[in-house]
Amino acid sequence: MNPITALTDLLGKLVIEHGSAVITEKNLAYLRDQLVAAEKEINRLTSDNENLKIKVANLADENEQLKKKINDFHKTPPKKEYVCPRCHEPAFKLIKQLPHPNKFFANSGSTVRLYRCEKCNYEETI
Numbered sequence: 001m002n003p004i005t006a007l008t009d010l011l012g013k014l015v016i017e018h019g020s021a022v023i024t025e026k027n028l029a030y031l032r033d034q035l036v037a038a039e040k041e042i043n044r045l046t047s048d049n050e051n052l053k054i055k056v057a058n059l060a061d062e063n064e065q066l067k068k069k070i071n072d073f074h075k076t077p078p079k080k081e082y083v084c085p086r087c088h089e090p091a092f093k094l095i096k097q098l099p100h101p102n103k104f105f106a107n108s109g110s111t112v113r114l115y116r117c118e119k120c121n122y123e124e125t126i
């Protein structure tokens with residue numbers, strides 16, 4: 001082979017190899033950046049998930065406490081007479097007890113109570 005042709009071929013190979021090395025390095029740098037960004041995102045999402053788990057646990061506890069309060073309230077025997085919210089006479093009496101209009105509460109045995117004032121006839125369902 002002609003030495004000049006051989007040298008030209010060698011230089012050509014060098015340029016190609018050097019070029020691909022530069023491209024590979026750029027790809028690696030890009031991938032490294034992507035990895036760092038993905039790791040940050042994973043850390044952020046992990047932290048968010050932990051916070052949400054705590055919130056869900058707190059809300060589940062609060063929900064249980066509220067359900068218990070509602071059940072306790074509806075299981076407490078009603079008073080027979082109250083002060084009327086309209087005329088303020090102690091004549092606000094329990095007329096009847098009905099199943100709760102909300103099926104969820106009705107199915108758990110909850111009821112609503114109809115009160116009527118014997119003085120002014122004001123009625124209220126509690």
Ligand SMILES: [Zn+2]
Binds near residue numbers: 118119120122
């Ligand atoms: Zn009244």
